[in-house]
Amino acid sequence: GQSLEQPSEVTAVEGAIVQINCTYQTSGFYGLSWYQQHDGGAPTFLSYNALDGLEETGRFSSFLSRSDSYGYLLLQELQMKDSASYFCAVGPSWGKLQFGAGTQVVVTP
Amino acid sequence: EAGVTQSPTHLIKTRGQQATLRCSPISGHTSVYWYQQALGLGLQFLLWYDEGEERNRGNFPPRFSGRQFPNYSSELNVNALELEDSALYLCASSLGGGTNEKLFFGSGTQLSVL
Numbered sequence: 693g694q695s696l697e698q699p700s701e702v703t704a705v706e707g708a709i710v711q712i713n714c715t716y717q718t719s720g721f722y723g724l725s726w727y728q729q730h731d732g733g734a735p736t737f738l739s740y741n742a743l744d745g746l747e748e749t750g751r752f753s754s755f756l757s758r759s760d761s762y763g764y765l766l767l768q769e770l771q772m773k774d775s776a777s778y779f780c781a782v783g784p785s786w787g788k789l790q791f792g793a794g795t796q797v798v799v800t801p
Numbered sequence: 802e803a804g805v806t807q808s809p810t811h812l813i814k815t816r817g818q819q820a821t822l823r824c825s826p827i828s829g830h831t832s833v834y835w836y837q838q839a840l841g842l843g844l845q846f847l848l849w850y851d852e853g854e855e856r857n858r859g860n861f862p863p864r865f866s867g868r869q870f871p872n873y874s875s876e877l878n879v880n881a882l883e884l885e886d887s888a889l890y891l892c893a894s895s896l897g898g899g900t901n902e903k904l905f906f907g908s909g910t911q912l913s914v915l
Contacts, residue, residue: 723901740903779843786857
């Protein structure tokens with residue numbers, strides 16, 4: 693079957709580092725993406741990995757290992773505004789993304 | 802520049818009725834995608850339209866359908882509404898040809914089926 697696994701919730705204090713892991717099992721693979729969604733809001737794109745390795749965008753980094761069907765999103769220097777849901781998504785076919793159930797990140801003072 | 806816009810913001814229907822949801826993509830984007838997000842869950846892929854044609858479809862029954870107009874806007878139709886269709890329906894757009902890299906999402910239409 694096809695599935696994506698990510699933790700349901702992560703809690704951390706301001707300034708800390710959080711890593712959200714994502715493992716996937718899909719019939720095809722066209723890259724791993726990460727999206728952020730605040731309550732009731734539109735998901736916003738954070739990063740995309742098509743090839744193995746680390747991609748860095750400001751405080752956020754994303755990693756992919758295709759041989760392990762695994763990736764992670766690293767949030768550094770956590771801020772209160774980072775409290776949101778984070779979704780990993782895999783493209784099993786072109787033009788289609790399969791999303792995980794999301795990880796609720798709670799940032800405390 | 803305007804982002805992806807969806808209307809209406811909220812829609813209340815009763816079981817068995819039909820719902821029509823509308824989406825305007827970012828100017829210059831020709832691909833439009835529809836996703837369903839049930840409460841507390843991830844996004845489920847519904848449909849992808851590009852250049853007026855349906856290009857890919859998720860595992861949803863045929864009563865979920867849509868179309869894309871010449872101006873690249875799109876509408877999603879849900880017939881014979883069921884209680885479990887209650888969800889946030891999100892539209893996204895991208896440049897033509899589709900992408901699995903970066904989608905731009907609207908804020909969604911919250912559909913409630915009573």
